[in-house]
Every structure is written in C-alpha cells, then in structure tokens.
Amino acid sequence: NSKVIQTPRYLVKGQGQKAKMRCIPEKGHPVVFWYQQNKNNEFKFLINFQNQEVLQQIDMTEKRFSAECPSNSPCSLEIQSSEAGDSALYLCASSLQVNTEVFFGKGTRLTVV
Amino acid sequence: GDSVTQTEGPVTVSESESLIINCTYSATSIAYPNLFWYVRYPGEGLQLLLKVITAGQKGSSRGFEATYNKETTSFHLQKASVQESDSAVYYCALGDHNNRIFFGDGTQLVVKP
Numbered sequence: 001n002s003k004v005i006q007t008p009r010y011l012v013k014g015q016g017q018k019a020k021m022r023c024i025p026e027k028g029h030p031v032v033f034w035y036q037q038n039k040n041n042e043f044k045f046l047i048n049f050q051n052q053e054v055l056q057q058i059d060m061t062e063k064r065f066s067a068e069c070p071s072n073s074p075c076s077l078e079i080q081s082s083e084a085g086d087s088a089l090y091l092c093a094s095s096l097q098v099n100t101e102v103f104f105g106k107g108t109r110l111t112v113v
Numbered sequence: 114g115d116s117v118t119q120t121e122g123p124v125t126v127s128e129s130e131s132l133i134i135n136c137t138y139s140a141t142s143i144a145y146p147n148l149f150w151y152v153r154y155p156g157e158g159l160q161l162l163l164k165v166i167t168a169g170q171k172g173s174s175r176g177f178e179a180t181y182n183k184e185t186t187s188f189h190l191q192k193a194s195v196q197e198s199d200s201a202v203y204y205c206a207l208g209d210h211n212n213r214i215f216f217g218d219g220t221q222l223v224v225k226p
C-alpha cells in the first residue's frame with residue numbers, strides 16, 4: 001500500500017482565491033510528481049521534482065501554479081488564483097528513482113465555486 | 114502526441130467469467146515507452162497493477178496479464194476468471210523514462226456475484 005500522504009482530502013475555494021495542497025512522499029523517495037485528474041477522468045501531468053529541483057513542468061504549471069519540495073518539509077502545489085476549470089482531483093506521487101515504480105496518494109479534491 | 118485509448122466503461126461481467134479490457138497507445142515523442150496498468154479500488158489511491166518495459170514481454174499480477182505489442186500498439190488487460198473483489202477502475206498508461214505518465218480515461222469494472 002502506498003504511503004504517500006496528501007492533505008487536505010477536500011478543498012473548496014472561491015474563484016480568484018489561492019488553493020494550496022500538500023504531499024508527503026514515501027520515506028526516502030526523492031522524486032515527486034503532481035497530476036491533475038479532471039471530471040472527465042482525464043489525467044494531466046503538471047510537474048515533477050527530484051529532491052528540490054524541478055525536472056519537467058507544463059506551461060500551465062509555470063504560469064499559474066507554484067510547486068515546491070523543500071527538504072524536511074512537505075511538498076506543496078499552490079494555485080495562485082483559482083479558476084472554475086481548476087476543479088479536479090490533484091494526485092501526488094513519488095518514486096525512488098526517476099524510472100522506478102511510482103506510488104500515488106489518494107489525492108486532494110479541489111472544488112472552485 | 115502521446116496518448117492512450119482504452120475500453121469505455123462500465124464493463125460488467127459475472128464472477129468467474131473472463132475479462133478483456135482493450136488498450137491502444139500512441140507514443141510519438143517516446144521511442145520505447147513503458148506500459149502500465151494501474152487500478153483504483155473504491156476508496157483507495159491509484160496503485161500499480163503491472164508494468165512492462167520491453168516490447169513482446171508479458172506482465173502479470175493477481176491473475177491479470179497484459180502483453181506489450183509494439184506491432185499493434187496494444188496492451189490489452191486480460192483475466193481468465195474475475196472475482197467480485199476485482200471491481201475497480203482500471204487505467205492503462207504509458208510512461209517516458211522520466212516516469213512522466215500518460216493515462217487513459219479509465220475503465221470501470223463491475224463484477225456481479
């Protein structure tokens with residue numbers, strides 16, 4: 001069973017508000033990923049880190065999202081100014097190395113009203 | 114782009130019947146993609162069911178199996194005899210060598226007792 005812990009499980013924000021979610025990767029896993037799963041069940045890769053360094057991210061993440069994985073603190077994903085279209089399940093995942101098995105958390109379900 | 118198409122659900126089968134969930138992929142930017150089946154049981158997070166990284170190889174887990182077919186770009190999931198506990202949502206996925214994963218839309222499997 002995965003030991004990736006995501007908080008909160010549910011998050012409700014108004015449009016224009018900041019929305020921040022956290023992820024504690026499995027112990028010893030330096031590689032962390034964030035995905036967005038929308039109401040149509042479509043997954044979108046957002047960003048990944050190795051230790052504190054960003055490996056890859058998509059344009060949307062660069063412009064409106066900020067993410068970090070500081071040492072000795074939970075990783076976080078923050079939407080600067082929430083939009084209705086950001087309502088989705090945000091999944092955090094971690095792995096031991098870049099190309100080894102990825103373990104997912106249960107997600108944070110964000111609703112933007 | 115890189116994408117995955119799988120059987121649209123829900124798929125309903127009776128216990129002890131055989132199952133096949135079709136999956137085809139398109140990997141335009143990844144020369145040798147890794148192929149996965151993930152599963153989400155009710156109330157649980159996504160978890161890896163099986164993974165195959167070499168064309169022509171078969172992966173198996175918990176009675177499920179899938180063969181990486183590069184000629185037909187397919188990775189169909191099969192099980193000879195399903196159980197009620199197999200009821201879940203199954204996601205076919207492909208990944209690059211940085212573990213960025215592209216998921217299909219998921220297939221809900223309902224196994225009737």
